[in-house]
Amino acid sequence: MSKLNAEQLSQKHDVFQAIxxxxxxxxxxxxxxxxxxxxxxxxxxxxxxxxxxxxxxxxSDAGLVKERKVGRETRYRLDADPLRELKSWLAYYERYWExxxxxxxxxxxxxxxxxxx
Numbered sequence: 383m384s385k386l387n388a389e390q391l392s393q394k395h396d397v398f399q400a401i402x403x404x405x406x407x408x409x410x411x412x413x414x415x416x417x418x419x420x421x422x423x424x425x426x427x428x429x430x431x432x433x434x435x436x437x438x439x440x441x442s443d444a445g446l447v448k449e450r451k452v453g454r455e456t457r458y459r460l461d462a463d464p465l466r467e468l469k470s471w472l473a474y475y476e477r478y479w480e481x482x483x484x485x486x487x488x489x490x491x492x493x494x495x496x497x498x499x
Contacts, residue, residue: 396445
């Protein structure tokens, strides 16, 4: 693994914090396929536009959302690049989940074969 500078380490920490919140995960999902202004984004959430803007700022600081000015309007879109590194980090732990599922499958299949009808 390459050496990381302080900004990259800080950004990684921010990505984990950013996705920890269910509202921010919802924002990422909403922005996954489209660029939207905050007014439209706000209509999808039961909170004020100011609250949505604060969530968008956290996502932007983490590098997960890009903003673009169009006239007086700011539009937001997903930038999935930081999620790729998160995915590779999580991939290490998949072996534990897969192993547990395999053990459960064997247990269930063995248990089914040993049951008397």
